[in-house]
Amino acid sequence: MTTEPEQTPPKRVFQPDFLTELFRNPLDPGYADAAARKAKEGDPAGVRKWTASGIATITLVALGFLFVVAYQQTVRDEPARTKARATLVEQVQNRRDETVRLQARADQLGDEVSQLRERELGGQTAARLRDLEAATGLAPVKGSGAKVRLADGPTPINAVTGERNTVARVKDTDLQLATNALWSLGAEAITINGQRLTATSTIRQAGEAILVDFQPVTTPYEVIAIGPDDLAKDFADGYAGHFFRQLAAKYGMSFDATDAHNVTLAAATELKLRVAEPSTPPPAPSASISGLPGDIASQEPHSSSSSEGGR
Template identity: 55%
Template sequence: MTVGPTRGGAEQRPDGEERGPAGRVYTADFLTELFGNPLDPGYADAAARRRSSPSPSGRPGWSSRTVSLVVVVALGFLFAVAYRQTVAEEPGRSQARAGLVAQIKEREAETDGLAARADRLREEVGRQRDAALSGSQASRLRRLEAGTGLGRVRGDGVVVRLADAPVADKDGLTGSGGGPPRVLYTDLQKVANDLWAAGAEAVAINGQRLTATSTIRSAGEAILVDFRPVTGPYEVSAIGPGALRDRFEDSRAAYLMRDLVESVGLSFQVREVEDVTLPAAPEPRLRYAEPSVSPSPSVSGSGVEGSSRPEPSGSGSSPSPSRGGR
């Protein structure tokens, strides 16, 4: 097939080459050839032979569906083995947890028993002390104990009750819901401080008497009063004058707690009580100050810079000559 001359006088041949006027051969553009036939002829031939000839083992090759089925079966077997192991180990974990819970309850019962025995011994010591002291000295000592929190007190006062917000309903889409707003240790601190400011003479939180050295802190989600955990609902009991409730209702802590009741749903109640008894606080660990040991004075002034010894007076002594023999 003969193709006429192209523009510029070049003659185009059937194989895609062009011959110029001087007989020069022009080949097709490399990029045009690459995009027109991207697969190398050798790869195309190998693929055609593979499709036409059977596998070397004489069996047809595995299809992708067969491989997927094998993978699914293997994963199912692994999940089944893991589930059986988890179920087999569950009794051991349950037993370990039950053992820890039993130990905690046993320690709590032991601690409560020791605390009750300490209270009985404290009362016995108080009776023996009152019998040994005169009446005025014993009454003065009881007043001091009541003021410092080391003695049990009884009288009229108020009880401030704080509780966490109710549990919110779970989300219908995700099946989860945020935890309810909780009473913080700072809330108890504010309430106790404002009760003191309102005129309270004795304050206790869930039966834990507060003193001048008491601490209200948090450890994770637990609240500690003097390093002993307290749980909600929290009752802050106070003994004081008749106007104690009115003064506390006007305090900043009461205002903040009422605002939390309206905003997040915390429970906050203040009520007057009659003839309430607050226990004594545990005996504090006393620390005694000791005077510092002053350095001992040197016996002799020889060899010590700045030291001087008085010259003996009387006969036989003469002042040492000064510089220049004068």
């Protein structure tokens, strides 16, 4: 009886993965070949060495020449740029001073015109004209009313796009809503950051800026109105106050409505009219109409200043 020898199972060989091979042999085979070739052939000599050295020298000289030319050009142009900038700054300052001087001259001439008008028109007519100017915004007014304050909330920058989140910023429509609500509640005169509103005033958005009659206003926005005693309370309890409280709670915007006492609102800078019609008094009632009060003919129609605000 013969016994067959036991067969040993084949040995399993595991192929190394990429990361294992990378850590085991970190040097690229090309570097090893280059090192072996250099050890065998030695450093380049003769024409090859001089050619490589010449190319490197020429490259360095060319780069140095370009740097020198750029530096000289910058140094030579710097006085011209500085001089041009100084000239522009001087022109801006001169124009600003000229504007201030002309505005002072215009105010002086306006006072002279007012004095001449008072002297020529007389008491009752001049008083009526002053009332009309106050109602239309051409004259400063003083009184009590409400102060509405609006301010932008936090405007974080998106980390991915780099854009600024402008949802929490006060818009031109917000200021329009505030002023229209004040007009509807009986306001007689309104200013936004000192800019007096008239029948032709505009509140517009220009990029990230808000323009009131083409004058830029910035946050915080103070809307001051002269009107009834409960103007601030009525505004806060109305639809506009409810809307601004929602914006403050949702986006972090600032909103406040308080009473304003003895405030003076400046006159509008300029009122541009394109169309005007003469005002004609109403016809006197006929004597044959009976049942009317006797003083009805002497009464003048009442014109509310809020309607002069263009709302």
